Amino acid sequence: MTFRIAIVGRPNVGKSRLFNRLTRGTGAIVHDEPGVTRDRIYGEGTYDDVAFEVIDTGGITETSDDTILERMRHQTDIAFDEADVVLFMMDGREGLVKGDHQIAERLRKAEKPVVFVVNKADERNKQHEYLADFYELGVELHPISAEHAIGIDGMMSAVFEAVGVTRPEPSYDEEDEFEFDDDSASDEEDDSEEELSGTDKPARCAVVGKPNAGKSTLVNAMLGEDRLITSEVPGTTRDAVDTHVIRGDDEYLLIDTAGMRKKSNVEEGLERASVVQAIRSIDRSDVAVLVIDGPMGITNQDKKIADVIESRGRGCVLVINKWDQIESRSDTGDLYNDYLSRELPWLDWAPRLVTSALTGRGVHKVLDAVDIAFTSYNRRIDTSTLNDFLQEVTARHSPPQEGGRAVKLYYMTQVAVRPPRFIFFGNRPDAVARSYRRFLENELREAFDFRGTPLRLMFRDRSGDDE
Numbered sequence: 001m002t003f004r005i006a007i008v009g010r011p012n013v014g015k016s017r018l019f020n021r022l023t024r025g026t027g028a029i030v031h032d033e034p035g036v037t038r039d040r041i042y043g044e045g046t047y048d049d050v051a052f053e054v055i056d057t058g059g060i061t062e063t064s065d066d067t068i069l070e071r072m073r074h075q076t077d078i079a080f081d082e083a084d085v086v087l088f089m090m091d092g093r094e095g096l097v098k099g100d101h102q103i104a105e106r107l108r109k110a111e112k113p114v115v116f117v118v119n120k121a122d123e124r125n126k127q128h129e130y131l132a133d134f135y136e137l138g139v140e141l142h143p144i145s146a147e148h149a150i151g152i153d154g155m156m157s158a159v160f161e162a163v164g165v166t167r168p169e170p171s172y173d174e175e176d177e178f179e180f181d182d183d184s185a186s187d188e189e190d191d192s193e194e195e196l197s198g199t200d201k202p203a204r205c206a207v208v209g210k211p212n213a214g215k216s217t218l219v220n221a222m223l224g225e226d227r228l229i230t231s232e233v234p235g236t237t238r239d240a241v242d243t244h245v246i247r248g249d250d251e252y253l254l255i256d257t258a259g260m261r262k263k264s265n266v267e268e269g270l271e272r273a274s275v276v277q278a279i280r281s282i283d284r285s286d287v288a289v290l291v292i293d294g295p296m297g298i299t300n301q302d303k304k305i306a307d308v309i310e311s312r313g314r315g316c317v318l319v320i321n322k323w324d325q326i327e328s329r330s331d332t333g334d335l336y337n338d339y340l341s342r343e344l345p346w347l348d349w350a351p352r353l354v355t356s357a358l359t360g361r362g363v364h365k366v367l368d369a370v371d372i373a374f375t376s377y378n379r380r381i382d383t384s385t386l387n388d389f390l391q392e393v394t395a396r397h398s399p400p401q402e403g404g405r406a407v408k409l410y411y412m413t414q415v416a417v418r419p420p421r422f423i424f425f426g427n428r429p430d431a432v433a434r435s436y437r438r439f440l441e442n443e444l445r446e447a448f449d450f451r452g453t454p455l456r457l458m459f460r461d462r463s464g465d466d467e
């Protein structure tokens with residue numbers, strides 16, 4: 001049985017750090033500023049070979065006129081409703097405060113099991129001191145240190161008991177603690193180097209763009225629910241939020257990311273962490289959906305994000321959002337297409353869509369375009385077909401001479417997918433003109449429908465040496 005754990009509590013008590021530890025990753029940003037996590041973050045974890053899902057939430061705060069704070073409370077309420085068991089986390093260093101009393105009273109009235117956790121109890125021999133203030137709650141307390149992996153075993157025993165899961169017999173000493181490699185999630189697998197293989201599902205799709213381009217609103221429209229907090233305040237989304245989507249026989253993992261600002265506008269700490277998170281989201285994606293603010297047009301930051309996508313070798317779909325605000329003439333689409341080709345020529349291969357996330361226009365086409373890009377990203381062409389292609393292309397347009405000497409290409413093969421990579425063997429690989437390389441890439445795209453993915457072309461001499 002797979003069950004859900006919701007981590008709730010006041011801001012800045014360590015919920016995201018515990019989430020990262022349970023999921024053995026760095027899916028949620030960890031920072032000392034209160035209220036960093038604003039959306040619901042979902043992750044998968046296992047403990048003692050028991051699988052579960054974890055929901056990280058924004059901090060529960062007292063009623064406020066602040067719209068974002070109120071919506072954080074709403075997201076927490078949804079996570080609470082979805083969960084099978086709740087981890088209520090409090091700060092052992094700060095002690096029991098009024099906000100903890102209010103949350104505890106609220107949880108007592110709910111018909112759902114709650115495990116009361118006191119975090120930041122870093123010293124084992126002083127845990128009773130950490131718990132002293134909290135005993136007045138009259139509940140069983142579990143002291144832990146999410147940062148140093150102390151007390152996790154006892155906490156998870158209480159979770160298993162609360163949901164009726166029989167814990168497997170431990171294969172380790174009972175004094176051992178939950179092991180965790182803090183660097184495990186930083187070593188992302190480089191898909192561009194993997195061998196030729198079949199298509200892996202789900203398609204991992206990162207929704208990226210500069211702040212306030214409408215990324216979260218677009219994802220919400222695609223999901224048909226207020227899954228993510230949206231706001232007119234730039235930079236509302238700070239974490240990368242993963243959402244599984246099933247459509248017919250197809251499965252997707254949507255990653256909504258924080259907007260990436262210009263470096264000069266990125267403050268130290270939290271904003272910089274958000275930018276790094278967005279780049280990491282591109283790194284672990286198959287296809288990046290680059291959302292452009294249509295009325296604002298292409299900015300230098302859009303170009304930098306596009307460059308990250310292409311240089312990382314990820315598929316791409318260009319979404320021109322807020323189209324309802326600029327569409328006025330019948331030729332607007334043609335003019336904007338020409339504009340995109342001028343401003344982002346290195347993404348000419350990316351499918352282009354116009355949408356209005358607020359009205360829903362064009363939103364249903366986004367996943368269709370992702371399908372096209374994902375299929376191209378994983379497409380494999382057999383060597384025989386490729387060499388027939390090369391013979392036809394070179395007969396029609398042979399490589400230009402260099403230094404008065406002929407340049408010949410004898411055969412080619414595909415060596416990888418994600419993205420597709422090809423090696424051309426010839427007599428003078430270093431003399432193949434850049435314009436001819438571009439010509440070969442365009443011909444490959446047209447012949448084998450490589451829409452939505454970058455291509456990597458390499459040239460070697462017939463002996464196999466690199467160019």
